[in-house]
Amino acid sequence: MESRFEISLLMDFYGKLLTEKQQYIMDQYYNMDYSLSEIAENQETSRQAIHDLIKRCHKTLLDYEDKLNLLERAQKAQQVKVEILGILKEKNWNSSEIERLLEEL
Amino acid sequence: MESRFEISLLMDFYGKLLTEKQQYIMDQYYNMDYSLSEIAENQETSRQAIHDLIKRCHKTLLDYEDKLNLLERAQKAQQVKVEILGILKEKNWNSSEIERLLEEL
Numbered sequence: 001m002e003s004r005f006e007i008s009l010l011m012d013f014y015g016k017l018l019t020e021k022q023q024y025i026m027d028q029y030y031n032m033d034y035s036l037s038e039i040a041e042n043q044e045t046s047r048q049a050i051h052d053l054i055k056r057c058h059k060t061l062l063d064y065e066d067k068l069n070l071l072e073r074a075q076k077a078q079q080v081k082v083e084i085l086g087i088l089k090e091k092n093w094n095s096s097e098i099e100r101l102l103e104e105l
Numbered sequence: 106m107e108s109r110f111e112i113s114l115l116m117d118f119y120g121k122l123l124t125e126k127q128q129y130i131m132d133q134y135y136n137m138d139y140s141l142s143e144i145a146e147n148q149e150t151s152r153q154a155i156h157d158l159i160k161r162c163h164k165t166l167l168d169y170e171d172k173l174n175l176l177e178r179a180q181k182a183q184q185v186k187v188e189i190l191g192i193l194k195e196k197n198w199n200s201s202e203i204e205r206l207l208e209e210l
Contacts, residue, residue, distance in 0.1 A: 016172040
């Protein structure tokens with residue numbers, strides 16, 4: 001499996017494409033740090049069923065990223081913003097307005 | 106139905122989430138300007154079947170936009186870029202490097 005951090009990021013981008021139940025369980029596991037056993041107990045199912053659901057969701061998220069590349073594109077956009085801010089700073093062009101606008105991107 | 110232009114944009118953002126056959130038919134109809142009857146003949150199916158497929162794809166694309174808002178976000182990003190370029194121009198801060206970077210966003 002990828003890192004928790006990467007999966008959290010994928011959830012930020014594609015979580016809404018999962019069902020509500022899937023979103024809930026992924027949130028419990030990756031953000032709220034519940035164990036498989038705890039989630040299984042709350043959902044009145046087996047630990048294995050939760051494990052399989054999480055693995056399936058993970059694959060679904062990676063498939064979406066493979067097709068849409070939103071995470072990769074966001075990371076590139078972040079680099080570009082840093083480069084623009086670097087140029088502004090280097091040239092002593094101070095504009096809080098531009099900084100604010102870049103944050104909106 | 107939405108305008109052809111809007112559906113073409115939605116296809117740019119979410120087309121890859123459709124099946125290959127769906128993508129092919131949507132492309133034939135919206136970009137290549139084939140008629141329902143022509144596509145039906147090529148696909149050896151009825152005009153009604155193609156009509157239903159296109160309608161279903163259209164709904165699917167709108168559902169994706171409803172959840173991910175990529176089109177809306179891209180339109181806002183475009184506005185933000187125009188605003189940044191406007192500020193640079195107003196202040197006579199000429200940087201082809203920043204212009205190039207903004208285009209990458």
